[in-house]
Amino acid sequence: MAHERAGESLASGRDVIVDDTGSPRFVRDAWRATAAAAGAPFALVWVRIAPELQRRRVLANRTEPARPDVTDAVLAEHAASFEPPETEEPVIVDGARTADASTVAAVVDAIRSR
Secondary structure (H helix, E strand, O other): OHHHHHHHHHHOOOOOOOOOOOOOHHHHHHHHHHHHHOOOOOOOEEEEOOHHHHHHHHHHHHHOOOOOOOOHHHHHHHHHHOOOOOOOOOEEEEHHHOOOHHHHHHHHHHHHOO
16 A cells, blocks of 8 residues: 555655565565565665664653654564665765765755766
């Protein structure tokens, strides 16, 4: 259903952002196929984050929730199933710099250039 709605939005000329872990490659491939079927460009953004920083952010979010919690079991599952997109030409973002305005601008520029 999500792919179908995204495909309709893309086909109508709207941009779509999928905020997902995309841990296994088949998930990313499905979104890539949805974009291709709609004749839309596809850009993959890979936020590389050190496990220690990720853990600190999850714990901080549990103290002062800014978004829904990600359980330890879900984090472990994603870590175990993660297939790095090294051969998929991702836009790579340093997880320690995601709030930096220049990093955000560089990501936007990289996406627009694709």
